[in-house]
Amino acid sequence: MVRPHRVAVLIRHGVLPMELGLVHQLFGTARTPDGQALYEVLTCAPEPGPIRTDADFPVHAAHGLETVRVADTVIVPASHELDEVLQPGSVEGELADVLREVVTGSRASRTSRTARIASICTGAYVLASAGLLDGRRATTHWLSADHFARTFPYVTVDPDALYIDEGQVLTSAGEAAGIDLCLHLIRKDHGAAIATDVARRTVVPPHREGGQGQYIQRPVPEPELSSTATSRTWALDRLSEPLTLAQLAAQDGMSVRTYSRRFREETGLTPVRWLTARRLDRARALLEETDHTIDRIAAECGFGTGASMRQHFQAGVGVSPGAYRATFRGVRGGGGAAD
Known part of the structure; x- marks a missing residue:
């Protein structure tokens, strides 16, 4: 033990x-x-x-x-x-x-x-x-x-x-x-x-979005303004697809400009940064829980290619996908495809 x-x-x-x-x-x-x-x-x-x-x-x-x-x-x-x-x-x-x-x-x-x-x-x-x-x-x-x-x-x-x-x-x-x-x-x-x-x-979220900026005291927004929650839920079900800002804005019935402003106010992140972070979350889970190749994980998470995923993973997580998998699959005694 x-x-x-x-x-x-x-x-x-x-x-x-x-x-x-x-x-x-x-x-x-x-x-x-x-x-x-x-x-x-x-x-x-x-x-x-x-x-x-x-x-x-x-x-x-x-x-x-x-x-x-x-x-x-x-x-x-x-x-x-x-x-x-x-x-x-x-x-x-x-x-x-x-x-x-x-x-x-x-x-x-x-x-x-x-x-x-x-x-x-x-x-x-x-x-x-x-x-x-x-x-x-x-x-x-x-x-x-x-x-x-x-x-x-x-x-x-x-x-x-x-x-x-x-x-x-x-x-x-x-x-x-x-x-x-x-x-x-x-x-x-x-x-x-x-x-x-x-x-x-x-009963807490495993990962909160954004930073402290969303909690700093500001004037209360107008109650008639819509939320971007619908588009975020919609996007999470479609991470493998090449989502655009216009598609996201359309889910909440906003112009791209209004949507981008509201999204940042609510999450503390731009829509692109938020989407990349959610794709990285999904990639980490697949690296830990499956033996899928890097190219397959990249496709399922919306990064397109293994090279693109490696670049985003290194920038966002600080290590390569292969090093991450070796660390966490190693804890569980598992194997996994090479990077």
Whole structure:
């Protein structure tokens, strides 16, 4: 029996209970087809014991920083009580040392093995204060993004992203974006099928469209304006076809210009980017679940040719289709056609 992947949730006074709970819920739900838990989730704090929340009840952290030292993944939720007062170097001492050790792999108990660290919402202030985000892209809640960028000028802030994966260091936006981040990590570790199963059991979407831009406060749109939901549903049933913008707009009875504007307002993406993302979702599932050739998957997903799919896959996922299949089919002990 393989030891479950250990996730340490590092909380501080003022923690948001929702952010703590969602990590336990999502990772705790991830299981193999025979019911084996894939993750062990442990709550820890710089000093174990009762921790204030931003609600009217405390939580108890049974573990200290020694748990962070032996974790495979460390997740830092927000503290509205502490985060925005942090400056570069504010996180210091043992806590800063432990956070840096997660990334550098200098932890004595793990020899040179590194882990990954992620933040939810303004938990990014902790990572940035410890110097872990210097020279990296990062995100945080859109309400804090400007302040965060001024406070940490060596961090490239993307205020629109729901989450950003920089390899060993990941950041996410508000509470709900923490769900997106956790599902992304589960998908990276064990593939789309298990991540989708976790999402289904938790009754959340396995992948949200767009970025934070769609949630930033704006004037309420006129109620008579139509939605683009009909065309999106229509397109999902026809991903193998060469869909055009005019066809999509026609499904919702709009001009191309109006449709493009409304689509971006609703999803945070252009129709072309949204369609490419959905085709990539379908391609990943087929790479994991079938032995189809790359050319066949490309045709079924609407990329046309294997060469076109390889180009889009590398740009959107970061690896080739063959490398992706080898990773996730390898987890399941499967084979698969060569890239």
